[in-house]
Amino acid sequence: MSQGVRVYAIKPMTEHVERSYWPIRWQASVLTAVGVLALLLAAIGLYGVIAYRVARRTQEIGVRMALRTGRLDIFRDVVGQALSIALIGVAVGEVLAVMLTRLLGSLQGDIRPPGLGLYVGTRMI
Helix, strand or coil: CCCCCCCCCCCCHHHHHHHHHHHHHHHHHHHHHHHHHHHHHHHHHHHHHHHHHHHCCCHHHHHHHHCCHHHHHHEEEEEEEEHHHHHHHHHHHHHHHHHHHHHHHHCCCCCCCCCCHHHHHHHHH
């Protein structure tokens, strides 16, 4: 160290590294919060659609129960329809995600859109 240079604070290297990663951690936490909010809204929306469909079929379910259809069969029917709604939503979302990925990749000259194998591989994780 040269003569005339004053040192006001000496900090460990780990503190400097932590401070350098702070903006990235902030962005990650904000994106995580937005993702959790999106997941919560999707769950509420799915619940609303399923509740609406069940409410529309209340009379049918009552007739089926009067005809001695088992509760398990009715439950399977309701859950099967809910799963079909969810799977259709996932399929539409995946198709739109692939299309938007290719569109955004084509807008930037240096970035190539990923291949289908990479896209499917990352979705399986």
